[in-house]
């Protein structure tokens with residue numbers, strides 16, 4: 429393994445899921461839903477296969493899906509995009525982010541990222557030779573510190589990499605925060621890549637893409653994916669929306685990462701997007717109830733938790749359960765309590781301020797969540 433990738437090891441998500449499986453634990457670690465995508469999407473995949481769509485999709489993606497993404501961006505956000513020159517289908521949001529960063533960052537370019545930081549960003553920036561500059565979302569509320577963001581900009585800053593709703597904190601960047609990011613990008617001529625995979629999972633406030641702010645459409649790559657929106661994380665169908673020059677750039681790198689993938693699945697996702705917004709509303713309300721169940725039940729048991737405004741994750745402070753170290757807790761809990769979680773320390777460089785915090789996935793049926801929470805509350809007794 430090349431020197432710069434040593435130390436990445438196995439992702440914390442894979443590691444904790446392996447522990448959960450080994451101990452038959454309730455898995456509140458890795459963020460994947462225990463539910464199926466809409467049946468009409470599965471039917472559309474089968475139909476696409478029966479119709480003979482078994483070969484490579486065009487590099488930019490199946491035309492029907494690029495058109496469906498354009499319709500979605502118009503319907504939800506009043507963003508007008510040309511499916512031929514401004515939308516690319518990728519192998520999940522992961523590839524969209526990778527293709528964008530590898531296309532847009534020269535070695536030595538500085539990239540601003542929110543910390544806690546999703547692990548794939550760090551890995552890809554490392555591969556690109558870019559310099560990751562982290563701007564903290566600080567506990568307890570994990571709001572973006574706009575002064576810290578402004579102070580992080582230097583003459584070498586090239587790009588801002590945002591994630592809202594945010595993994596792992598659940599922060600939904602406010603309109604004021606997004607407006608400030610947009611102003612910074614315009615003032616310093618920065619590009620932006622925004623990871624919006626949880627766009628339809630906002631419980632408090634609303635999701636507004638950075639690309640909708642004045643002057644941002646022409647400098648922003650907006651990334652999303654079907655995985656969270658349609659509960660099909662294994663399909664790995666994502667997309668990148670960007671103006672023609674940025675689209676041309678990311679397609680150049682994307683074609684050598686995967687070229688294209690999942691042709692029949694792309695038809696399935698097109699059918700899901702075309703089916704209208706009722707699924708999004710039901711998904712959001714289902715997850716709002718799940719969030720409330722986890723937060724309320726933990727609080728009723730005396731635990732200290734942060735209630736997220738969006739996304740898949742609740743943050744628990746294990747000091748309220750008589751423990752000190754979140755990482756040790758997560759290695760111990762699958763066998764001792766029969767429940768798995770992920771330490772927030774895995775998302776930061778300096779673990780000290782988040783040492784006692786663990787991330788709990790809420791994308792599970794309510795009885796599973798109730799059982800998981802009750803097992804967590806037993807931590808005090810053992």
Ligand code: PMP
Pocket residue numbers: 459519520521522523546591594595623625652653654655661664665666
């Ligand atoms: N970005 C964020 C913030 C995520 O949490 C995840 C995974 N849950 C991804 C990207 C990966 O998305 P995909 O599976 O579509 O590659």
Ligand code: GLN
Pocket residue numbers: 439441442457458459460595
């Ligand atoms: N994004 C998911 C999470 O945060 C996991 C994705 C993965 O396992 N790479 O849990």
